[in-house]
Amino acid sequence: MSRREYKKVSNFITGAFSTLFGIWLLFQGVKLGASAGKMTGPGLFPAFIGIVLFGLGVALLLSKETREQLTRFRKHAKCKLLVRSFPPSAFFSGLCLLYVLVLSHIHFIPLTASVYFTMAIIIAVSTNTLSKKVLVISGVIALGISVGIYLLFNMVFKVLV
Amino acid sequence: MLKVFETFIFIIVGTFIGITVGALPGLTATSTIALLIPITFYVDTIPAFALLLAIYNAALMAGSYAAIIVGIPGTPAATATRLDGYSMALRGKGSEALIIATISSFVGTCVSLIFLFTVSEPLARLSLFFNSPEYFSLALLGLVICSGVSGGSMVKGLIGAFLGLFLAAVGLDPVGGIPRFTFGFFELFEGIPYIPAMIGIFGLGEVFAHLSSLSKSNNISVTKESLGRFVLPRWQKITGLLPTMLRGGLIGTFVGMVPGLGGNVAAFLHYGLTKNTSKKESIGFGEGNPKGVAASESANNGVTGGALVPLLAFGIPGDSVAAVLLGALRIAGLQTGYKLFQEHKITLYMIFSSLGVANVMMLVLGFIFIRAYVKLLNTPRYLLYPLIGILCLVGSISVRGIIFDAIVALLFGLLGWTTLKLKIPRVTLVLGLILGPMLEENFRRSMLISQHSPMIFLKHPISLAFLIASGAVIGFSLTLRPRASSSS
Numbered sequence: 111m112s113r114r115e116y117k118k119v120s121n122f123i124t125g126a127f128s129t130l131f132g133i134w135l136l137f138q139g140v141k142l143g144a145s146a147g148k149m150t151g152p153g154l155f156p157a158f159i160g161i162v163l164f165g166l167g168v169a170l171l172l173s174k175e176t177r178e179q180l181t182r183f184r185k186h187a188k189c190k191l192l193v194r195s196f197p198p199s200a201f202f203s204g205l206c207l208l209y210v211l212v213l214s215h216i217h218f219i220p221l222t223a224s225v226y227f228t229m230a231i232i233i234a235v236s237t238n239t240l241s242k243k244v245l246v247i248s249g250v251i252a253l254g255i256s257v258g259i260y261l262l263f264n265m266v267f268k269v270l271v
Numbered sequence: 272m273l274k275v276f277e278t279f280i281f282i283i284v285g286t287f288i289g290i291t292v293g294a295l296p297g298l299t300a301t302s303t304i305a306l307l308i309p310i311t312f313y314v315d316t317i318p319a320f321a322l323l324l325a326i327y328n329a330a331l332m333a334g335s336y337a338a339i340i341v342g343i344p345g346t347p348a349a350t351a352t353r354l355d356g357y358s359m360a361l362r363g364k365g366s367e368a369l370i371i372a373t374i375s376s377f378v379g380t381c382v383s384l385i386f387l388f389t390v391s392e393p394l395a396r397l398s399l400f401f402n403s404p405e406y407f408s409l410a411l412l413g414l415v416i417c418s419g420v421s422g423g424s425m426v427k428g429l430i431g432a433f434l435g436l437f438l439a440a441v442g443l444d445p446v447g448g449i450p451r452f453t454f455g456f457f458e459l460f461e462g463i464p465y466i467p468a469m470i471g472i473f474g475l476g477e478v479f480a481h482l483s484s485l486s487k488s489n490n491i492s493v494t495k496e497s498l499g500r501f502v503l504p505r506w507q508k509i510t511g512l513l514p515t516m517l518r519g520g521l522i523g524t525f526v527g528m529v530p531g532l533g534g535n536v537a538a539f540l541h542y543g544l545t546k547n548t549s550k551k552e553s554i555g556f557g558e559g560n561p562k563g564v565a566a567s568e569s570a571n572n573g574v575t576g577g578a579l580v581p582l583l584a585f586g587i588p589g590d591s592v593a594a595v596l597l598g599a600l601r602i603a604g605l606q607t608g609y610k611l612f613q614e615h616k617i618t619l620y621m622i623f624s625s626l627g628v629a630n631v632m633m634l635v636l637g638f639i640f641i642r643a644y645v646k647l648l649n650t651p652r653y654l655l656y657p658l659i660g661i662l663c664l665v666g667s668i669s670v671r672g673i674i675f676d677a678i679v680a681l682l683f684g685l686l687g688w689t690t691l692k693l694k695i696p697r698v699t700l701v702l703g704l705i706l707g708p709m710l711e712e713n714f715r716r717s718m719l720i721s722q723h724s725p726m727i728f729l730k731h732p733i734s735l736a737f738l739i740a741s742g743a744v745i746g747f748s749l750t751l752r753p754r755a756s757s758s759s
Contacts, residue, residue: 120692120693120694121424121427123693124427124430124693124694124695128430131434135437138452142449142451143449152444152446152447152449152451153451154715155436155440155710155711155714155715156437156440156451156452159433159436159437159440162429162433163430163433163434163437166426166429166430166433167430169426170424170426170427170430173426175424211678217674218668218674218677221664221674221677222661222664222665225657225660225661225664225681226657226658226660226661229478229482229656229657229660230657232482233482233656233657236482252657255658255661256661259661259665263665263669
């Protein structure tokens, strides 16, 4: 999905997410112990947030602007199903999330080196400058900076364990 | 004496950092301050806040550098400056525009500083009349105003605010101690770590956003022609612009006090006002009129002091930087409200004074290094963004020393980037996260006092007034905005 088309359905995505998340939050709130009679339970506040998010989501979905966005989207994207066009963004976000979760199991140096390296590669790909040389240099800089920062913050500032 | 010297050094360092981040498009004062908040753990309160405020003030001014020289605003607040500043640069008067921008920013901050010194304490005294229902209604009003005025759709603003409130509910329940939405992570029992979340939303979020649109913004080059000769403008020219600068400072201060508005709105508001009230001149607005530069720059720097007034008086931040500063205040163990003025009066006024000194330093360093800073715009993005990414991770880990916080920062970076894509104002999300505990605690306390009767919020006159104001803001936003957009 191109950037322009994505913008056209941002209201729909926000509205759908808010509605579904609101329902989930309401159930979680009730499970935690929210009731109208006892207005001090731990689940009352999350349940209240859930109801409001649900209401706002529905309001956004039913708004004139969202309906116009969807009509334009259907007309220009030549794709009746929103789902068919959505996967590239969803896939990318999922990949990022997975990457972040994998990072949680590693030490500071591999973590920062990996983040630096990934960013450098993204920049190289976006600017069409990806080559073996760039890969090697980025890798060396990533490792060097990470080790340098670790030593500096561990030994001088003493903020990293 | 040593402390004064230490504070002065921090102000100079902060001003240098502020001008640097402001000059580079894509880097903002908010992300830099979020990144440097951990410093408040290791340094005394006054030098730490002097550093953060110096960055805030200088970054707002230096945002004009890129806007004037290459036509790309360094910070969102400098967008209005581009209209006339860039036109001046195209006519070879870039240096003159930069000097006018620097002086206007200085005057704008001076005006807001006078306001901060004189108004914040009397305003904070009002908080003595506040109890739980009033605090609840005030926090709600802050969220509603922010959602209504932060740009884009009001509904999206409110969705952002309530998502923030949900994030604030993560952790142990403040009354019963029951874990909520921790998903088995004991690291979340104290709630979502505030600083990694801020660093993620503002720092990494911006880095991700720039990585995803890199091809558009990586070709910046500064030419000698656009800068022109470095000559100080004539004194009469500066004095002629002084009324505009003073009015800009006043407008910026008032706009800064409204949660969610910020420098961008102040700059455009005053620019529009100046344009509409000025007599016809040889160089029109938008074609390189120095008055346009003075109008927008004085107003956007006027926000600095204004945003701090509601923050210190009631704990309601005026803009995203003030929201991050609230986190720093909490780390330093300073509670907002009148108690802050009673118990830490000297500290507080020393911090205000440090903003004044930082303002003078901004003027001096801005003049001395103006050309060197403009050359910073040539810094390659492939070096800059990964390095900022790494610094964000280090900043987030440095608070508690656990990798988990880096993961939180990365996840909030993704959240910040997604909200940018979906046009959900980030400032409402952050305000929800900050005001969440205040809202919940005061709501539940009110319920306990009133024996579960929500009528308590209507029985207290101040609380009732805040609730009516919230309703009015929602009503105005929903009815007036569609009309305004259709007529425009």
